[in-house]
Structure formats: C-alpha cells, structure tokens
Amino acid sequence: MKTAEFFAENGYTSPIDALNTPAQHTFNVKGKTHILDIFAQRGQTQGLASMMATWMLDRPHWSDDDLGFYPVKQRLIQGATGEDDSVFLVDVGGSTGHDLEKFLVRHPFDSFPGHLVLQDRAEVIKSIPENGLKSGIRATAHDFFTPQPVQGARTYFLHSIIHDYPDDRARLILKHIARAMKKGHSKLILWDFVLPEKAVASTLSALDWEMMSFYAASERSESQWKTLLEDPEIGLKVNGIWSYSQFDQSVIEAELA
Numbered sequence: 001m002k003t004a005e006f007f008a009e010n011g012y013t014s015p016i017d018a019l020n021t022p023a024q025h026t027f028n029v030k031g032k033t034h035i036l037d038i039f040a041q042r043g044q045t046q047g048l049a050s051m052m053a054t055w056m057l058d059r060p061h062w063s064d065d066d067l068g069f070y071p072v073k074q075r076l077i078q079g080a081t082g083e084d085d086s087v088f089l090v091d092v093g094g095s096t097g098h099d100l101e102k103f104l105v106r107h108p109f110d111s112f113p114g115h116l117v118l119q120d121r122a123e124v125i126k127s128i129p130e131n132g133l134k135s136g137i138r139a140t141a142h143d144f145f146t147p148q149p150v151q152g153a154r155t156y157f158l159h160s161i162i163h164d165y166p167d168d169r170a171r172l173i174l175k176h177i178a179r180a181m182k183k184g185h186s187k188l189i190l191w192d193f194v195l196p197e198k199a200v201a202s203t204l205s206a207l208d209w210e211m212m213s214f215y216a217a218s219e220r221s222e223s224q225w226k227t228l229l230e231d232p233e234i235g236l237k238v239n240g241i242w243s244y245s246q247f248d249q250s251v252i253e254a255e256l257a
C-alpha cells in the first residue's frame with residue numbers, strides 16, 4: 001500500500017471518503033472503485049470470506065451463553081414469538097454463513113421460533129455451494145444500502161460491518177434496518193470492537209489504521225457507538241454492551257427508542 005504517499009499528497013489528514021483512501025491511491029482508482037469492488041474485480045471475494053471465517057476460528061462466539069458472553073437465551077430467545085415462517089435472526093452482510101452455522105451449534109433450530117436469513121452481496125451468496133448451508137437458513141442477495149426486505153425479525157445481526165464505514169454511510173445502513181424493526185420486539189445486535197477511551201491495545205490501534213486505509217472508517221469507542229446509534233434520525237437506543245475481553249469484539253444490543 002502506498003499509504004505514506006497518500007498522506008503526503010493529502011495534507012496528512014484522515015480520509016473521510018471511502019473512494020479516496022490509501023487503497024484507491026494504491027490501485028490508482030481514486031473516486032471510482034470501493035475497496036470491496038477492487039477485491040471483486042481481482043477475484044478475491046472468496047478470499048475475503050475465508051479470511052473472515054479463519055480470523056474467527058476458535059475465538060469466543062457472540063452466542064456463547066456458556067462463556068458468560070452475551071446471554072442469547074435470556075435476551076433474544078425468551079420473549080421471541082412467531083409462527084414457523086417468522087424470522088428469528090437476519091445476518092446482514094453475513095458472508096457465506098459461518099456465524100449462522102456457529103450460532104446453530106449453540107442454539108439449534110428447536111430452541112427458538114422461526115428461521116434464519118443470510119444476506120450479502122450477490123457474488124458472495126452465489127459463491128455458496130448448493131446444500132452448503134443447513135436447511136432453515138435462507139440465503140438471499142441484499143444490498144444493505146437499500147431498504148431492508150425482512151420486516152419485523154426478532155434480531156438483526158451485523159458482525160464487523162459498521163466498523164467498515166464512516167458515520168454517514170453507517171447511518172444509512174442503520175436507518176434501513178431501523179425502518180424494518182418492530183417496536184418492542186426487534187433487536188439490533190452489533191458484534192464489533194468497542195475501544196476503551198484511553199490506553200487502546202496496539203493490535204486494536206492497528207485495526208483502526210486498517211479501517212482508515214481501506215474504508216475511510218475507524219474503530220469506535222463506547223461514546224462514539226452511542227452517539228451513532230442514538231442519532232434521532234435513526235431512532236435507536238442502546239440497551240447494553242457485553243464484552244468478553246478487550247481483544248475480542250463486544251456485543252452491542254439496541255432497539256427502537
């Protein structure tokens with residue numbers, strides 16, 4: 001990456017446009033191509049999916065009630081109502097489904113009502129082999145910058161999504177989900193890093209740097225998350241944040257205010 005050159009040419013200020021970052025500078029596509037489209041054009045979409053799945057191997061999973069992480073049974077399963085055709089959880093930008101597969105190991109289908117939905121870009125969904133997902137997981141192509149087609153699900157889950165975007169783009173994704181949520185029933189679950197206000201571990205600072213270089217985005221602290229989610233235009237309130245350790249991502253639960 002030609003990061004030093006990018007900063008020298010841009011007055012050493014943080015990028016704020018996802019089409020003008022060190023990534024576009026490096027690939028000479030300033031103002032034209034988002035980093036994910038660069039990956040897609042280079043045939044690296046599957047590489048990103050397998051990198052995300054490999055990165056999470058053997059890490060604590062957000063749905064590990066038994067580790068004392070986020071209490072799924074108490075906060076999502078209890079009180080969930082619905083017919084067989086209702087949706088218990090939508091994994092928005094869920095790649096090829098590795099988080100849903102892990103969720104089902106911990107919470108099998110007979111432990112909650114309804115089914116699971118996997119959404120991602122069309123090329124990612126197409127890359128899933130036939131019968132590659134457990135039955136009961138419905139995989140659909142969906143662009144999260146457009147209105148959310150699944151209305152009134154119990155849970156909208158986003159793992160490592162919002163940290164890829166600066167606030168304006170993040171607000172758009174969150175607004176579309178908030179419009180689909182049912183008050184008093186739907187919950188938004190974000191699984192992302194929540195940085196301490198001070199003394200951030202160097203591994204997390206490195207991730208913050210990566211988000212800036214690829215996406216003009218950043219990792220967020222608790223107060224930054226709350227400001228984003230509780231923006232009146234989005235209309236959410238944060239119910240709580242559950243953390244396992246500083247080196248793992250935290251679970252942020254929100255619902256319509």
Ligand SMILES: C[S@@+](CC[C@H](N)C(=O)[O-])C[C@H]1O[C@@H](n2cnc3c(N)ncnc32)[C@H](O)[C@@H]1O
Pocket residue numbers: 036052053092093094095096099119120121124142143144145158159160161164
């Ligand atoms: C950093 S990965 C996270 C994947 C998965 N949630 C995980 O944690 O392993 C970002 C995901 O968002 C998907 N994505 C990017 N832009 C999207 C869009 N506009 N609509 C839907 N999915 C998108 C990517 O294809 C990718 O699977």
